[in-house]
Amino acid sequence: MPSFAARLRAALTGVPAEDITTALSRGAGAAPAAAAGGAARGRLVGPGGASAPPPDVVALLAGVAGAGVPATRDLAGVRAWVVEAEGAPPLALRDALATRAAEREVPWWPVVLDDALDDDALGDPPAPADELAATAIAADGRAWLADRWELLRADDDERDGDGPPSPAAVASVRAELVGAFAPQQGDDPVALLPATAAWQVPAVLGWAPGGADLAALDLAGALRHWEERWGAEVVGLLDEDLVLRVARPPADLALARELARELVAAAPLLATDDLPGPVAAAADLLAPALVGASWWRLYWS
Known part of the structure; x- marks a missing residue:
């Protein structure tokens, strides 16, 4: 029977789980791409388990400015190809690779990776029964956030009520939420993960904050x-943080309030760590910062 990782990646990418299992058993680490005529890409090169980048990774990196030599890295049983940015900011390298991956429809997606990220930072993968949700999560995401929000509201009686937060506390939380992401060359590599879109990146690793x-x-x-x-779009995957770059941020306060409540539903510490009082009031304090904001940083610790 295909492994959980193979079945989850199949549900997310549309590649048959059996094909992924075959590739993994050969050491490829790469899910074959769904392509015209059913052609599969990605294989192990070298005897005895020695690995080299599969052809689609080589083609993806070819001619991209700032891309170093890829090295394989195991992340909780998922093989990634890690590339150091050479002479270019990691975010610029990630963007160039994302553009090319989308154009070529290859089964690899780039993300700036915390160099300290290890298996301990990856949450336990979802139970196998949850794989069934993978093909329907687009429709369920908004409803799930609404349910999470109502649960937070129900816990309001347990929150400290020491008066409104100080302006300095509000400014600090807002700055943390929408501050620009500037990973440093040499510290934060770019990882190519077996995904076909940015939203899949945490799921294929079983990444969930402890x-x-x-x-x-x-x-x-x-x-x-x-x-x-x-x-x-997820552009940075850190130990307990996700960094997203936003192409179409809310243009007015009403939309920003709606978004703030969704962000707090997913990452409650945004509103509950330093902003005492009712959670709805705390989320509303974050909303002005989200109007026109190009960055979100979600954190859980």
Whole structure:
């Protein structure tokens, strides 16, 4: 029977799980791409388990300014290809690779990766029964966020009520939420992960912040909803943070309030860590910062 990782990646990418299992058993680490005529791409090169980048990774990197030599890295059983940015900011390299990956429809998606990220930072993968949700998460993401929000509202009686937060506290939380992402060359590599869109990146790794009562597939549903509505794309994957760049941010305060409540539903610490009082009031304090904001940083610790 195909492994959970193979079945999840199949549900997300449309590649048959058996094909992914065959590739993994050969050491490829890459899911074959769904292509015209059913052709599969990506294989292991070298005897005895020695690996080299599959042809689609080589083609993806060829001629891209700033792309170093790719090295394989195991992330909780998922093989990634990690590329150091040479003479270019990691974010610029990530953007160039994302553009090319979308144009060529290859089964690899780039993300700036925290160099310290290890298996301990990856949450336990969802239970196999949850794979069934993978093909429907686009429709479920908004509903899941609404349910999470109502649960937070129900817990309002347990929140501290020490008066409104100080202007300095509000400004600090807003700055953390929408501050620009500037990964440094040499510290934060770009990883190519077996995904076909940015919203899939946490799910294919089983990434879910520890202690957040958050399943990887539920988070993927929220990410897809935000990507479709706001053009919000995961560009950075850190230990307990996600960084998204936003192409179509809310243009007015009413839309920003709606978005703020969704962001707080997914990452409650945005509103509950330093902003005492009712959660709705705390989320509304974040809303002005989201109007026209090009960056979101979601954190869980």
